[in-house]
Amino acid sequence: MLRNCLRLHSRLGHSLSAPNVCPSRQALKGLPLLNGNTKLYSIITERKKFYEDVSISQGDGGMFEINLDRRKLKTPGGKLFKAPNEALAVAVANEWDTQKDTLKFYSMHLTTLCNTALDNPSLRSKDQMITAALKYLETDTICYRVDEPPSLVELQNNEWDPVLNWIEDRYNVVIGSSTSILGPEIPQATMETFRQHLGSYNFWSLIGLEYVITQLKSVVLALALIDKRMTVEQAVLLSRLEEEFQIGHWGNVEWAHDVDLYELRARTAAGALFVQFSSESSTVKRKLMQD
């Protein structure tokens, strides 16, 4: 039973965070292991804070490492934690630095994403990840429309159509929308185009992109966000359009709607940042001073 749950977790792709610093790894030894030698996941969600200072240092290969006091941060899989660029390393260090008395792993999204990329707990290849991500296109949020009530129909058309038109122009594909429960028929050519496009991302960016897609439940919105067509807030709003409509009608419940909203925003923002940090390369050109 427990083994099944764990297998489910690993199939979902993202290692629940709870990274380990080496001396305390013994704590979880009693648990059944998925593949015998390495533990790539953890069920711990909180832990006492055990360090004071957080700093980053550049190791060999130009990768950045995180130091907690004098110890190096490690991933749940026991590898050395490495981030490919300084901005990401600083953001992760900040997550560790701002924890108060307890480490709340569920609030450290960038750390979680880095751990997933480093450990690859579900042992998937790039192709498998692209296939998994494109599955969401078949059931994309913004392709499923309602046919009543009229005000919601109008809202969906007004808000979602521009994004759908944009992506059809941008990638020169046909997606379409549908009100039937089966959803729109996505042509094979469209899938091929997106498959090629996603193939151009590197492994780290793909982890981030897939994360954003699974959060927003929409490939279209995720690509619009990554292409900087919209902000995180807008993408989340469009993803929750029907919920927002119902809230407008029935009222807002803080302990459900707001908790959901902020968590979704935080996760989406973390995924989008992760993609951007992992795929960018920056050059600096200085102005020549003229005398």
Place this chain on the structure above:
Amino acid sequence: MAALLSPLRVCRGILREIRASKGPEYKNSLAYNYVLEQFRKNQVTGERHCRAREEALHASNSYLCLLSSTRQHIALYDLYHGKGQRGTEEMAGVVGLRLPTQPGGKGWEK
């Protein structure tokens, strides 16, 4: 479509979030100095049009969103998330009752 905040407002927003989460010694923190340095470095030059500025602006907007949403999420989580089972007395209080102070309750001694 994008309604990005201006660089100055984003910068101040991020620094405010860092201060809120770090407390009084925020000025020594790694992130504070890094963010400030990045914003100073990326001020526009008059010389050429640069797409990178928008990229940086978009990233900083996302980062601000990440910081503020995480803070608000944790606040709500602390407020509402279940903390395990409640005691008998507390649970009685929730429905507006009090536990009897004597073994048999009111009228026991008669």
